[in-house]
Amino acid sequence: MNRPLIPMIDKAIKIIEESNNIYIASHVQPDGDSIGSILALGMAIKKVKKEVNIIKVDDIPVDYSFLPKLEIIREYDVENNIDIFISLDSSDLDRLGIGKQFALKANKVINLDHHITNGNFGDINIVSSSSAATGEIVYEFIKRMEIKIDRDMATCLYTAISTDTGSFMYCNTTYKTHLIAAELLKLGIDKDYINRRLYQSKSIERVNLFISSLNKLEYFLDGKIGITVVTQDMLKDNNAKLEDTEGVISFIRDIDSIEVACLLKEINDKETKISMRSKKYVDVSAICDRFNGGGHKRAAGCTIYNKIDIAKELILKEIKNSF
Ligand code: AMP
Ligand code: MN
Ligand code: MN
Numbered sequence: 275m276n277r278p279l280i281p282m283i284d285k286a287i288k289i290i291e292e293s294n295n296i297y298i299a300s301h302v303q304p305d306g307d308s309i310g311s312i313l314a315l316g317m318a319i320k321k322v323k324k325e326v327n328i329i330k331v332d333d334i335p336v337d338y339s340f341l342p343k344l345e346i347i348r349e350y351d352v353e354n355n356i357d358i359f360i361s362l363d364s365s366d367l368d369r370l371g372i373g374k375q376f377a378l379k380a381n382k383v384i385n386l387d388h389h390i391t392n393g394n395f396g397d398i399n400i401v402s403s404s405s406a407a408t409g410e411i412v413y414e415f416i417k418r419m420e421i422k423i424d425r426d427m428a429t430c431l432y433t434a435i436s437t438d439t440g441s442f443m444y445c446n447t448t449y450k451t452h453l454i455a456a457e458l459l460k461l462g463i464d465k466d467y468i469n470r471r472l473y474q475s476k477s478i479e480r481v482n483l484f485i486s487s488l489n490k491l492e493y494f495l496d497g498k499i500g501i502t503v504v505t506q507d508m509l510k511d512n513n514a515k516l517e518d519t520e521g522v523i524s525f526i527r528d529i530d531s532i533e534v535a536c537l538l539k540e541i542n543d544k545e546t547k548i549s550m551r552s553k554k555y556v557d558v559s560a561i562c563d564r565f566n567g568g569g570h571k572r573a574a575g576c577t578i579y580n581k582i583d584i585a586k587e588l589i590l591k592e593i594k595n596s597f
Contacts, residue, residue: 275414276450282400283418286384289398290319290419293357297350297380299329299373300408301364303516303547306437306472308363309338309347311386311408314430315362316346318416318423331371335517340471341433342426356380361396363408365389365568386411391559391568403570406446409434413454428461432468440524441473445572476521483514487522487537497531499593503582505540516541519549527551534558534593538582546578546585550593561592 290296298316300308316328328347338344352375359380361367364387367374377383385396388411390403405411409431416423423431435455439447442455459465483504491502504519512518519539526535534556539547548565550558552572559574565588567576578585 275418276402276405276411279400279402279411279414280418282398283415286386286398286400286415287419289358289382289384290323293382294323294325295353295355295357296323296326296360297329297356297358297373297376298326298360298362299331299364299370299376300362301369302332302371304332304334304338305363306338307407307409307434309334309341310430310432310434310437311362311412312347313341313343314409314423314427314434315360315386315412315415317343317427317430318419318421320346321421322419329373329376331373335520336477337472337475337517337520338433340467341430343430350376352376352379354379358382358384360384360386362386362412363388365392367395386415388570389559389568390570391563391574404448406444406448406451407435407438409438410451410454413458423458423461425462428458428463429468432458432463432465433472436468437472441469446570477518479512479514480518480520482512483508483518484522484525486512487519488525491526493531494590495594495597497529498533498597499536499590500526500529500532500534501536501538501586501590501593502526503538503540503586505582506542516547523549523551527553534596536589536593538586538589540582541577543581544579546580546582547575548578548585548589549575550589556593556596561589561596564592565589 319326359377383396386400388405392401523537535551537549557571559569562574562576565576
């Protein structure tokens with residue numbers, strides 16, 4: 275158990291027990307950690323409370339379509355008497371998309387997250403940047419609630435933790451990560467099926483987009499920086515979606531000389547989404563923070579409201595300055 279978090283977790287459990295109308299949401303452009311976490315916590319609270327609503331803030335990538343109970347993630351209209359809003363895996367309110375409206379209407383906001391850039395925007399903040407995934411904190415939360423973790427919840431938590439740790443490889447992985455994963459395996463999850471669905475089910479379209487994106491890879495600073503793009507034209511040419519960029523950036527970081535990998539995704543001619551990864555020493559969350567984004571030291575992101583060529587110049591300058 276993450277000891278410093280216990281008083282906050284207990285406080286949150288108490289107000290959950292006293293409440294009836296609870297909403298849960300996570301960040302836009304959802305990943306395995308955010309979806310796995312909202313499903314697991316949603317299922318857990320549903321065991322003791324009827325009124326738990328999990329808000330769909332964005333489309334769910336096909337990668338996670340195998341997760342159990344996905345149908346409990348639904349669109350809702352904002353209402354007035356919300357007892358509690360629980361934000362999972364989101365470093366700030368703006369990243370919640372429509373979820374922000376629910377947070378603003380709620381009597382109490384519980385902010386449960388692991389981003390180093392989290393602004394403690396909740397009434398109760400359960401934030402631990404040493405946790406590899408929000409799913410790890412949710413696991414501890416459910417244990418503390420004394421709710422039995424079933425196979426479906428375990429599948430969601432394993433997905434959350436596996437995806438945010440790059441299958442237990444990234445440097446955020448700790449002995450606790452492995453202990454929690456071991457407990458989840460003990461609950462009888464089908465890890466081979468989960469791994470196949472998460473890592474061995476790429477569509478041909480995704481592979482083609484990967485190839486065309488790598489064809490545009492450019493190196494700077496003696497190969498320490500690798501930067502590439504995915505434009506709307508590239509998506510169209512390959513019949514791919516934005517979620518199909520998954521895998522490009524980690525491949526670039528895996529190159530021997532690379533310290534910082536950067537992927538620019540063209541949303542439209544006024545908006546560019548940026549993903550960044552580092553290997554050993556550059557703090558990419560600090561770079562993204564300068565553009566109102568955030569994340570972790572070795573994985574971060576931001577949005578630059580400009581066209582992709584300009585965004586590239588702006589971010590490249592900041593990356594070079596960080597060496
Ligand atoms: P991504 O490159 O989108 O996979 O994001 C890498 C990490 O940075 C994840 O932990 C994200 O939650 C975080 N992140 C991405 N974009 C933003 C943003 N605009 N603001 C704050 N954190 C972000
Ligand atoms: Mn996330
Ligand atoms: Mn996360």
